[in-house]
Amino acid sequence: MSRAFNFSAGPAALPEPVLRQVQAELLEWQGERASVMEVSHRGKAFIDCAAAAERDLRELMAIPDDYYVLFLQGGATTLSALLALNLAGPAQGADFVLTGHWGEKALENMKPSLKARVAASAKDGGYTSIPDRAGWQLDPSAAFLHYTPNETIHGVEFHDIPDAGGVPLVADVSSNFLSRPMDVSRFGVLYGGAQKNLGPSGLAIAIVRKDLLGRHGRELPPIFELLNQAKNDSMFNTPPTFAWYVLGLVLQWVKAQGGAAAMGERNGRKAALLYSAIDGSGGFYRNTVQPSARSWMNVPFFLPDEAREKAFLKEAEAAGLLGLKGHRAVGGIRASIYNAMPEAGVQALVDFMADFARRHG
Amino acid sequence: MSRAFNFSAGPAALPEPVLRQVQAELLEWQGERASVMEVSHRGKAFIDCAAAAERDLRELMAIPDDYYVLFLQGGATTLSALLALNLAGPAQGADFVLTGHWGEKALENMKPSLKARVAASAKDGGYTSIPDRAGWQLDPSAAFLHYTPNETIHGVEFHDIPDAGGVPLVADVSSNFLSRPMDVSRFGVLYGGAQKNLGPSGLAIAIVRKDLLGRHGRELPPIFELLNQAKNDSMFNTPPTFAWYVLGLVLQWVKAQGGAAAMGERNGRKAALLYSAIDGSGGFYRNTVQPSARSWMNVPFFLPDEAREKAFLKEAEAAGLLGLKGHRAVGGIRASIYNAMPEAGVQALVDFMADFARRHG
Structure with missing residues (x-):
C-alpha cells in the first residue's frame, strides 16, 4: 500500500x-x-x-x-x-x-x-x-x-x-x-x-x-x-x-515552494502538459472548453464513448491515479490539479493517457 | 513531554x-x-x-x-x-x-x-x-x-x-x-x-x-x-x-465503553468525586450552584481570593492539569470533565486540590 x-x-x-x-x-x-x-x-x-x-x-x-x-x-x-x-x-x-x-x-x-x-x-x-x-x-x-x-x-x-x-x-x-x-x-x-x-x-x-x-x-x-x-x-x-x-x-x-508566483508557474506548466496531451491525442481525448477559458485547476475531458471512459477510470485507479471521474452533471473524466498536485502526478496521468489511447484507440 | x-x-x-x-x-x-x-x-x-x-x-x-x-x-x-x-x-x-x-x-x-x-x-x-x-x-x-x-x-x-x-x-x-x-x-x-x-x-x-x-x-x-x-x-x-x-x-x-448508560455512570462518579472534594474542603473551594442543578460536565469553583486562584492555575499546569481557568464571565476555576476525561484525571485533580489547600489554606 x-x-x-x-x-x-x-x-x-x-x-x-x-x-x-x-x-x-x-x-x-x-x-x-x-x-x-x-x-x-x-x-x-x-x-x-x-x-x-x-x-x-x-x-x-x-x-x-x-x-x-x-x-x-x-x-x-x-x-x-x-x-x-x-x-x-x-x-x-x-x-x-x-x-x-x-x-x-x-x-x-x-x-x-x-x-x-x-x-x-x-x-x-x-x-x-x-x-x-x-x-x-x-x-x-x-x-x-x-x-x-x-x-x-x-x-x-x-x-x-x-x-x-x-x-x-x-x-x-x-x-x-x-x-x-x-x-x-x-x-x-x-x-x-x-x-x-x-x-x-x-x-x-x-x-x-x-x-x-x-x-x-x-x-x-x-x-x-x-x-x-x-x-x-x-x-x-x-x-x-x-x-x-x-x-x-x-x-x-x-x-x-516560492509563493503565489511559483505556484502560478507550476500550475501553468501542469495545465499545459495535460491540455497538450488531450489536444495531441488525435481526437481520442476531447476537452470542449473554449481554449482561452480552459481551467488550470480542473480539466474535464471525454473519450470516444462511455464504455472506454469506464475502462479508463478503472485502469487509472489500478495505476494509482485516483478521483478522475467527471462530475455527474457533465460526465466523462475530470482531473483536478490544484496546488498540491505535483508535476510528477500530471506526468504520470499523461503517460497513462498515452498508453491507454494506444491500447484502446 | x-x-x-x-x-x-x-x-x-x-x-x-x-x-x-x-x-x-x-x-x-x-x-x-x-x-x-x-x-x-x-x-x-x-x-x-x-x-x-x-x-x-x-x-x-x-x-x-x-x-x-x-x-x-x-x-x-x-x-x-x-x-x-x-x-x-x-x-x-x-x-x-x-x-x-x-x-x-x-x-x-x-x-x-x-x-x-x-x-x-x-x-x-x-x-x-x-x-x-x-x-x-x-x-x-x-x-x-x-x-x-x-x-x-x-x-x-x-x-x-x-x-x-x-x-x-x-x-x-x-x-x-x-x-x-x-x-x-x-x-x-x-x-x-x-x-x-x-x-x-x-x-x-x-x-x-x-x-x-x-x-x-x-x-x-x-x-x-x-x-x-x-x-x-x-x-x-x-x-x-x-x-x-x-x-x-x-x-x-x-x-x-458500554454506551450512554456506562458513560452516565462514569460521569456521575466523576462529578460526585469532584463536588465532594469541593464541599469537603472546609470552604477553601466553593461552588455556588444550587446542589440539585450542579453540572456533571462543567464544574466551576472559587478559591478564597484571586491571588490563590492564580497560583492554583500555575501549579496545576505544572502538575499536568490543563485548561482549568474559569470563563472570564465568572472567573475562578472551571474543570470540564466531558466523556473523554478519565476517572484518573478527576482523581489527579482532587489529589492536587487537597495538596494545594494544605499548602495554601
Whole structure:
C-alpha cells in the first residue's frame, strides 16, 4: 500500500509534508501536551497559530491593509448566503455573471436576500466559454457583481480579472485560491472553501474590503454578521481549529515552494502538459472548453464513448491515479490539479493517457 | 513531554485511542491510498464512514426513526440561528428558558427571525439555579420552547427533561451530548457542536423530529434549508469530512465503553468525586450552584481570593492539569470533565486540590 496521485475535485490532495507534520504532532502539539484538536481556541498557542496563518495568507496574496481576512466555519455555499445578507440591503440589487454550476449555486443562495440579476450567462453554450465582456448588462447601482473565476465542474476559468465598472467585484475563488498571483485590490470580496487548494473541508475564507461590511441595515442574528467576526479575529464563536491549523501548514508549504508566483508557474506548466496531451491525442481525448477559458485547476475531458471512459477510470485507479471521474452533471473524466498536485502526478496521468489511447484507440 | 489531563471547556479532550487511530491512518486511510482529509465526500469509502457514524449515534442515543440526524458545518450558535429560520415562520413565537450564557446566546441569534419570549430566567440569581418549573410562563401556541440542558460557563445542568406542555422542546446539548442516556422522543430538536463530547470543532449535529421541518413558509437560501440536508444525507454541500470521521471514531469508543448508560455512570462518579472534594474542603473551594442543578460536565469553583486562584492555575499546569481557568464571565476555576476525561484525571485533580489547600489554606 502506498499513497497514490489524487485528482479529486475537493476535498482534494494535500501536500504530503503537511500530512506528515500533522501526523507527527497529532497527540502532542508543540509544547501543549495535547492534540491541536483538544486545545482551547482562546489559549495562546492556538491564537498564535491562527494569527500566523492570517499573516502568511496576507503575505502570500499581498492583501492590502484595508481588507479583513476572515476564517469562518462552513464552505463557500454557506458563505455566499451570508455575503448576500452582509453586502446589501433587501432592496438592493446584485449582478451575476454565470460561467458554470457554482455561479448558479451562488445566485440561488443569494437571491432570496436581495434583488438578483443575471448580467451575463454562458449557459446556452453548455458553459464552455466566458461571455464576451462587451455584452455584459451591468447595473451601475448594483451592490456588487458576483462571478466564479474558476468553475470546477465545467473547467472554465477567467485568466484575467474582469472590469466591473466601479461596482465591487465578489468572487468565489474556492477552486483557484492561491493558484497564481491575483491583485486583491481589484476585488470587493474574495471568498471560498478551503478544501481544494488550502486545507480540509469545513473552513471558509473571506477577504473583504473593510468598507463593505456593516452597511446592510438588516437585523441579523449576530452569528450571521460578518463584522462581528472581523472585530473578533474570527473568534466570535469557536472556529474549526483543526482545519485552520492545517491551512496554516499548507500556507507555510506554499511559501517554501516560492509563493503565489511559483505556484502560478507550476500550475501553468501542469495545465499545459495535460491540455497538450488531450489536444495531441488525435481526437481520442476531447476537452470542449473554449481554449482561452480552459481551467488550470480542473480539466474535464471525454473519450470516444462511455464504455472506454469506464475502462479508463478503472485502469487509472489500478495505476494509482485516483478521483478522475467527471462530475455527474457533465460526465466523462475530470482531473483536478490544484496546488498540491505535483508535476510528477500530471506526468504520470499523461503517460497513462498515452498508453491507454494506444491500447484502446 | 507527555500528554496531560486536559480540562478545557471546548475544544476539549478526545479519547487517546481515537487520536492514536487518527495518527496511524493519517496518510493512508483504509484502502484509499490517501488521507481521509483528501478523499471525496461522494466516494464510497467516505459515504460508508459517514453512514456508520449516523448508525452508531442512532444506536447509542436510541434515536427513533421519525427523527432526522443531520451532520452540519459550523457549531451550535450558527445552528441556533438556522433552527429559528427552519422551525417557525417570522410571525410565530418561541419561548426561552434561560439558565446561563448559552441560553442567552441562542435567544440573541434566534430573536431576529421570530417572536422570542423569555418564559423563565435565572439571571437575577447569577445563573446559579434552575427556575422552578411551576413559575415558567409558557405560551401554548409557541413554535417551540428552547433551553440549554447544560450551561458550560455557569456549571448549571438540568438533571431531568422539563415538561414543555405539548410544545416541541428544542435543546442545545453541545456540552452534554451522550453524557448519559436521554429520552430523545421527549424532544423536538436536540442540537449541538461536536467539540465537547463528540469530536473536533467545526461540526454540528441536529437530531430533528421529521414533522418539524419544511413548515416555516419562508423563502430561504437553499443552504439554510435543513430539509435539503435531511433529504441528502447531510451532503447537500461538502461536509466537514475530517471532523465527521473523528466523531465516528469517538462514537465507536463510546460503544466500546458500554454506551450512554456506562458513560452516565462514569460521569456521575466523576462529578460526585469532584463536588465532594469541593464541599469537603472546609470552604477553601466553593461552588455556588444550587446542589440539585450542579453540572456533571462543567464544574466551576472559587478559591478564597484571586491571588490563590492564580497560583492554583500555575501549579496545576505544572502538575499536568490543563485548561482549568474559569470563563472570564465568572472567573475562578472551571474543570470540564466531558466523556473523554478519565476517572484518573478527576482523581489527579482532587489529589492536587487537597495538596494545594494544605499548602495554601
